[in-house]
Amino acid sequence: MFIANLCAVKQVKMYKQQNFLRHFLFLFFFSLLSFQAFCGVIKGTIVDKKTREPLFGATIQVAGTAFGTVADREGRYTLNVDTGTYTLIVKFVGYQDLIREGVKVAENQEIHFELEPDTETLDEVKVTARKNLENERVLQVERQNATIAIENMGAKEMSLKGISNVEEGVKKITGISVANAGQLIVRGLGDRYSTTTLNGLPIASPNPDNKLIPLDLFPSATVKNITVSKVYAVQSFADYSGAHIDIGTKVHTGEDFFSVGMxxxxxxxxxxxxxxxxxxxxxxxxxxxxxxxxxxxxxxxxxxxxxxxxxxxxxxxxxxxxxxxxxxxxxxxxxxxxxxxxxxxxxxxxxxxxxxxxxxxxxxxxxxxxxxxxxxxxxxxxxxxxxxxxxxxxxxxxxxxxxxxxxxxxxxxxxxxxxxxxxxxxxxxxxxxxxxxxxxxxxxxxxxxxxxxxxxxxxxxxxxxxxxxxxxxxxxxxxxxxxxxxxxxxxxxxxxxxxxxxxxxxxxxxxxxxxxxxxxxxxxxxxxxxxxxxxxxxxxxxxxxxxxxxxxxxxxxxxxxxxxxxxxxxxxxxxxxxxxxxxxxxxxxxxxxxxxxxxxxxxxxxxxxxxxxxxxxxxxxxxxxxxxxxxxxxxxxxxxxxxxxxxxxxxxxxxxxxxxxxxxxxxxxxxxxxxxxxxxxxxxxxxxxxxxxxxxxxxxxxxxxxxxxxxxxxxxxxxxxxxxxxxxxxxxxxxxxxxxxxxxxxxxxxxxxxxxxxxxxxxxxxxxxxxxxxxxxxxxxxxxxxxxxxxxxxxxxxxxxxxxxxxxxxxxxxxxxxxxxxxxxxxxxxxxxxxxxxxxxxxxxxxxxxxxxxxxxxxxxxxxxxxxxxxxxxxxxxxxxxxxxxxxxxxxxxxxxxxxxxxxxxxxxxx
The missing domain is CATH 2.40.170.20 (TonB-dependent receptor, beta-barrel domain)
Structure with missing residues (x-):
């Protein structure tokens, strides 16, 4: 199973990550097999203690067993277990583990968890796949630890600010405005001084008078995050002095879903x-x-x-x-x-x-x-x-x-x-x-x-x-x-x-x-x-x-x-x-x-x-x-x-x-x-x-x-x-x-x-x-x-x-x-x-x-x-x-x- 947060961050201490990945995949595999009729259900949310932001991809495990599950995009989880008393372990990359003992499960039990950031762990995080992130907390960790200076905006922040497409999103980033005919102005430099990529790859513009593709072509419903770099990195083409705007499209990595909106x-x-x-x-x-x-x-x-x-x-x-x-x-x-x-x-x-x-x-x-x-x-x-x-x-x-x-x-x-x-x-x-x-x-x-x-x-x-x-x-x-x-x-x-x-x-x-x-x-x-x-x-x-x-x-x-x-x-x-x-x-x-x-x-x-x-x-x-x-x-x-x-x-x-x-x-x-x-x-x-x-x-x-x-x-x-x-x-x-x-x-x-x-x-x-x-x-x-x-x-x-x-x-x-x-x-x-x-x-x-x-x-x-x-x-x-x-x-x-x-x-x- 491709898991966004595990693909998005990389612990410098490799043996810790490998153990965590192995343990997580093992738990998730067994959670998928748990279709048998359990008598008890534990459900609730896992969020950041300070920001109350849902922690998509956080894991919850029953200590001493192979039973566990993963929080969805809203931080919600559901865990089926037999009735009894358990110790629950909640984990998320970049946060302190939370252990709660003596949890009694009868039929339905609702428990909400609040995790605190782990300062030492965050200092060791190295971002390797930022395109798959939309959680504001993790995006900030990426921004803090990135090799070059970047600014980013995830789907969560776009939703909070009522942003309907990428053009509206980039206008909220420092030093960027949009002129007539959708031309992007970055630090006073016009359209010709910037570049746009889709998932890191160049993308052509249908407008012969503009270098950049019209950014309102990309609705927020299909975008996971926007990453803007105003300094040059040699891994990209060198034809920008204003900004490199990368549009990351969504990839399914969590709980199965079907949604309809009007x-x-x-x-x-x-x-x-x-x-x-x-x-x-x-x-x-x-x-x-x-x-x-x-x-x-x-x-x-x-x-x-x-x-x-x-x-x-x-x-x-x-x-x-x-x-x-x-x-x-x-x-x-x-x-x-x-x-x-x-x-x-x-x-x-x-x-x-x-x-x-x-x-x-x-x-x-x-x-x-x-x-x-x-x-x-x-x-x-x-x-x-x-x-x-x-x-x-x-x-x-x-x-x-x-x-x-x-x-x-x-x-x-x-x-x-x-x-x-x-x-x-x-x-x-x-x-x-x-x-x-x-x-x-x-x-x-x-x-x-x-x-x-x-x-x-x-x-x-x-x-x-x-x-x-x-x-x-x-x-x-x-x-x-x-x-x-x-x-x-x-x-x-x-x-x-x-x-x-x-x-x-x-x-x-x-x-x-x-x-x-x-x-x-x-x-x-x-x-x-x-x-x-x-x-x-x-x-x-x-x-x-x-x-x-x-x-x-x-x-x-x-x-x-x-x-x-x-x-x-x-x-x-x-x-x-x-x-x-x-x-x-x-x-x-x-x-x-x-x-x-x-x-x-x-x-x-x-x-x-x-x-x-x-x-x-x-x-x-x-x-x-x-x-x-x-x-x-x-x-x-x-x-x-x-x-x-x-x-x-x-x-x-x-x-x-x-x-x-x-x-x-x-x-x-x-x-x-x-x-x-x-x-x-x-x-x-x-x-x-x-x-x-x-x-x-x-x-x-x-x-x-x-x-x-x-x-x-x-x-x-x-x-x-x-x-x-x-x-x-x-x-x-x-x-x-x-x-x-x-x-x-x-x-x-x-x-x-x-x-x-x-x-x-x-x-x-x-x-x-x-x-x-x-x-x-x-x-x-x-x-x-x-x-x-x-x-x-x-x-x-x-x-x-x-x-x-x-x-x-x-x-x-x-x-x-x-x-x-x-x-x-x-x-x-x-x-x-x-x-x-x-x-x-x-x-x-x-x-x-x-x-x-x-x-x-x-x-x-x-x-x-x-x-x-x-x-x-x-x-x-x-x-x-x-x-x-x-x-x-x-x-x-x-x-x-x-x-x-x-x-x-x-x-x-x-x-």
């Missing part, structure tokens, strides 16, 4: 309101991309075909309904078959949100309004995720794991706009966007030990990610200011159009790591990794020429089927022109070969020196067509050495001082290294890569102090960091053909520095406070010919100078420990940050300081029922953006909207 809720400003949505082919489970044959056929054939058949299957009609509550559900099943463990989990849900009376403006450098649109946005989301896991244990501590993870996020948005453009024309607009992200990832890994010195870990994965934007639609209407009558806006053919885009990316990874122990604590690690990633992207636009269409009578922007229909296409009143040029597609590939070696060395018991080096050979290439449809190839080949030094000095029993210094790399993305004009979607910025782009290299220095409590989860941590960015890659804007085009350059240099503080404190029993905050300073210098930017020196885009997270929780056990209530308030403040960089004499457009406050309440009734109520954004905060206009010495508001307060109530039943 949730219902919604946003207050959306429930019961009129909700508009665009015509859709099928449900949000269907992507509905255009048939490839209509893109690949000759243009003359397309012109004829589009008149014969409605190739799109959807119209420009906008329908209305009443916004009903959001629903979500999940089901989980875990079972052990001897040494084989199986876990299945699946969840799905929908969300609706209205952004009402929002607006966006653009100004000239003199402060005059260039254009302004008010808008209402109606957003529907459908999310589904599924996890299947198999684990097989053999010998004493060898095991094999297989996991299959699938996720899909579909976002359908209709936006109605009302305002005027830069020519002063009053307009109304209908915009429909449907975007679907998908991920399918397979992983197989193994852990093997030979004697007390040798250890082998190997893993392989194959993942497929997709990003589809099928059938983005736009219709613009001209509005008569005097009469209010609408007419089709015929300035150019792009005012009525469709857009299709699809991206497919495959990634294969193979990884082998070997460890050799010498001395009492010293270790030598070495290994190798291979990674290959391929991408295919293409997009097409379809423009509607309406010049031959008789002027229709238009009453609103929703009912368009009387004139924007297939009948008018078939009779030639509407001409559809396809724009699908060679430059609308590209293929890319990246191959990485890496090897590393490092040593953990203790010159004396309180000083750990970790020194390592990694070599990476990375070959990237992009096959594309330039503006003249000539086939080109852009390549970037580099072989680099990345050293890292981590020093940990332990002061007393619970104090430690850490120092880290390393060299890392920032590599350009595929679309950044090829000079073809690219637009991810209609309406987004035009992007042109740069064939001369090169890697950027970074020097990272961290100094950290940690203080951990002896008795509970109280802790204090403070960190100083400094990063020197050499040749950093920056997104800049240039003028091209009278419009702004984004491109990429290596800037001269940049720096990021700051301080981080984290604290957790139990004020009194079951009442806890948590606080973390960071202050950051960032600066980047652009080349003298830095394009059309107003300033050539500024803070990094997306970086907030300060971030604060705070939480208050009260989590008592009731009815003798059978029930548990959790009440929590979770607060976040995000300082002002650059949303978009100022150009053409305008200053930076900044998102202003944002405050949010969430409330979480839950109640576990016995071992079967649990209920939960979550209210997010109690403050109903307004998101505001303000533009600096230097010529008039003023700051003008350019956009504002309220996402709205969201409430959700749910229940879970465990069989």
């Amino acid at each position: 949730n219902v809720g919604g946003v207050f400003n959306t429930l019961g309101k009129d909700f508009y949505y665009s015509d859709r082919e099928g449900s949000l489970l269907k992507t509905g991309n255009i048939d490839s044959k209509y893109l690949d056929m000759p243009y003359s054939s397309f012109e004829e075909k589009v008149k014969e058949k409605d190739i799109f299957g959807t119209s420009f009609v906008i329908e209305k309904k009443t916004a009903l509550p959001d629903f979500s559900g999940n089901v989980g099943w875990g079972k052990s078959f001897g040494k084989l463990n199986v876990l299945l989990s699946m969840g799905a849900g929908n969300e609706k949100q209205i952004l009402k009376d929002a607006f966006v403006k653009q100004f000239t450098a003199q402060g005059r309004v260039l254009n302004m649109f008010r808008y209402n946005s109606y957003i529907t989301k459908f999310k589904i995720a599924a996890l299947a896991g198999l684990s097989y244990t053999f010998r004493h501590s060898d095991y094999l794991n297989y996991s299959l993870f699938y996720a899909r996020n579909a976002i359908d948005e209709f936006m109605e706009r009302d305002g005027f453009d830069s020519e002063g024309v009053t307009l109304r607009g209908s915009n429909s966007v449907y975007h679907a992200y998908s991920l399918l990832n397979n992983q197989l890994s193994g852990h093997h030990e030979w004697g007390e010195r040798w250890e082998l870990n190997w893993a392989g994965s194959y993942g497929m990610t997709g990003s589809d934007e099928p059938d983005r639609r736009q219709v613009m209407f001209r509005k008569n200011e005097e009469t209010g009558k609408l007419s089709l806006f015929l300035l150019n053919q792009q005012e009525t159009m469709r857009y299709f885009g699809e991206l497919d990316e495959n990634e294969m990874v193979g990884d082998v790591k070997v460890a050799y122990r010498f001395g009492e604590k010293n270790r030598l690690h070495f290994g190798a990794t291979y990674k290959r990633k391929t991408r295919d992207f293409r997009c097409a636009s379809f423009y509607y020429n309406l010049d031959n269409l008789p002027s229709p009578e238009i009453f609103n922007i929703y009912d368009t089927d009387s004139y924007l229909n297939f009948e008018n296409v078939a009779n030639g009143n509407i001409l559809i022109k396809r724009s699908y040029q060679p430059r609308n597609r590209y293929k890319a590939e990246s191959k990485a070969y890496a090897a590393f070696a490092e040593v953990d060395f203790f010159p004396f018991p309180t000083l750990l020196i970790n020194i390592g080096v990694r070599y990476e050979q990375v070959n990237q290439s992009v096959d594309y067509f330039d503006d003249g449809s000539i086939k080109r190839k852009s390549e970037l080949k580099n072989g680099d050495i990345f050293p890292a030094l981590n020093i940990k000095y332990t002061i007393g029993e619970r104090n430690s001082l850490r120092f880290a210094v390393s060299r890392t790399v920032t590599r350009p993305a595929f679309v950044e290294m090829a000079p073809f004009l690219y637009r991810e979607s209609y309406g987004s910025a035009a992007i042109r890569g740069n064939a001369a782009i090169q890697n950027g290299y970074n020097i990272n220095v961290d100094l950290r102090y940690d203080l951990f409590s002896k008795k509970n989860n109280d802790m204090f941590s403070a960190t100083l960091y400094f990063k020197q960015l050499n040749d950093p890659i920056e997104r800049v804007q240039e003028a091209e053909g009278g419009s702004a085009v984004h491109t990429f350059r290596n800037s001269k240099n940049g720096i990021a520095m700051g301080v981080e503080v984290e604290m957790r404190k139990e004020v009194f029993k079951n009442f806890r406070l948590g606080l973390n905050g960071s202050y950051m300073y960032t600066d980047v210098k652009l080349p003298k010919d830095g394009g059309i930017y107003t300033d050539n020196q500024r803070a990094l885009q997306g970086a907030s100078p300060y971030l604060i997270n705070a939480d208050i929780s009260y989590a008592p056990y009731l009815r003798g420990g059978d029930d548990r209530m959790i009440l929590a308030l979770v607060y976040n403040v995000q300082g002002p940050r650059i949303h978009s960089v100022g150009i053409f004499g305008l200053g930076d457009n900044k998102q202003l300081t944002l405050h949010t406050l969430d409330w979480v309440g839950s109640y576990s009734l016995g071992r079967h029922w649990s209920f939960k109520l979550t209210v997010k954004d109690l403050l109903n905060s307004k998101v505001r953006f303000r533009q600096d206009v230097p010529q008039i010495n003023d700051k003008l508001e350019v956009e504002a909207f309220r996402p709205g307060t969201n409430a959700e109530i749910g229940f879970t039943y465990k069989f």
Whole structure:
């Protein structure tokens, strides 16, 4: 039987662990055979004495017999014995053994145990499988004893704080925020400076403009823990200076279970309101991309075909309904078959949100309004995720794991706009966007030990990610200011159009790591990794020429089927022109070969020196067509050495001082290294890569102090960091053909520095406070010919100078420990940050300081029922953006909207 806590921790004194494992497996084997009709039953809970946290995996044994059992995820146990008087022994790794004598058993006896941490034992714990931990106490032990500085969050803490997915979880970690489009900002460094792995293996992003996969793809129901490392370790790829975020998925290791959960809720400003949505082919489970044959056929054939058949299957009609509550559900099943463990989990849900009376403006450098649109946005989301896991244990501590993870996020948005453009024309607009992200990832890994010195870990994965934007639609209407009558806006053919885009990316990874122990604590690690990633992207636009269409009578922007229909296409009143040029597609590939070696060395018991080096050979290439449809190839080949030094000095029993210094790399993305004009979607910025782009290299220095409590989860941590960015890659804007085009350059240099503080404190029993905050300073210098930017020196885009997270929780056990209530308030403040960089004499457009406050309440009734109520954004905060206009010495508001307060109530039943 694969047991999480025994796989998660490793006693330095090997003979003690082997005896404990042998004894535990022996007890558990006999407990599985105890189906005979015993006359007596002992049941209850095993928890941490101070924190009252359930000790999943704790054992209880009848002294002098082979009868015993294991506590489940809630710390509950049931032991069948004959009537009589017994001595019970309760054990858990890292805690003092508890012996209770003279326990009299008649028919049913309920006994609850509270274990105290064993200070001496915890000091000897070495974490070797942190991915399988979710208990907060054990995660803190891992954090305290880890070779490099880490921060982590387990499933228990995520549940307490009402966190529904990984993106919400990482925002609660010190120095991390999420900017627009889901881009992660770590210590002021943007998306390109961080990396994401799934169970320790790299995972590709379906978004061509982001390096990191959208973290809201991973619901908390499938996640065991999140581990964040902001210092570099040579066992990982060196392409991060911000953070390495590892998402550990759940593995069944405990009591068999089957659970079902349901949730219902919604946003207050959306429930019961009129909700508009665009015509859709099928449900949000269907992507509905255009048939490839209509893109690949000759243009003359397309012109004829589009008149014969409605190739799109959807119209420009906008329908209305009443916004009903959001629903979500999940089901989980875990079972052990001897040494084989199986876990299945699946969840799905929908969300609706209205952004009402929002607006966006653009100004000239003199402060005059260039254009302004008010808008209402109606957003529907459908999310589904599924996890299947198999684990097989053999010998004493060898095991094999297989996991299959699938996720899909579909976002359908209709936006109605009302305002005027830069020519002063009053307009109304209908915009429909449907975007679907998908991920399918397979992983197989193994852990093997030979004697007390040798250890082998190997893993392989194959993942497929997709990003589809099928059938983005736009219709613009001209509005008569005097009469209010609408007419089709015929300035150019792009005012009525469709857009299709699809991206497919495959990634294969193979990884082998070997460890050799010498001395009492010293270790030598070495290994190798291979990674290959391929991408295919293409997009097409379809423009509607309406010049031959008789002027229709238009009453609103929703009912368009009387004139924007297939009948008018078939009779030639509407001409559809396809724009699908060679430059609308590209293929890319990246191959990485890496090897590393490092040593953990203790010159004396309180000083750990970790020194390592990694070599990476990375070959990237992009096959594309330039503006003249000539086939080109852009390549970037580099072989680099990345050293890292981590020093940990332990002061007393619970104090430690850490120092880290390393060299890392920032590599350009595929679309950044090829000079073809690219637009991810209609309406987004035009992007042109740069064939001369090169890697950027970074020097990272961290100094950290940690203080951990002896008795509970109280802790204090403070960190100083400094990063020197050499040749950093920056997104800049240039003028091209009278419009702004984004491109990429290596800037001269940049720096990021700051301080981080984290604290957790139990004020009194079951009442806890948590606080973390960071202050950051960032600066980047652009080349003298830095394009059309107003300033050539500024803070990094997306970086907030300060971030604060705070939480208050009260989590008592009731009815003798059978029930548990959790009440929590979770607060976040995000300082002002650059949303978009100022150009053409305008200053930076900044998102202003944002405050949010969430409330979480839950109640576990016995071992079967649990209920939960979550209210997010109690403050109903307004998101505001303000533009600096230097010529008039003023700051003008350019956009504002309220996402709205969201409430959700749910229940879970465990069989």
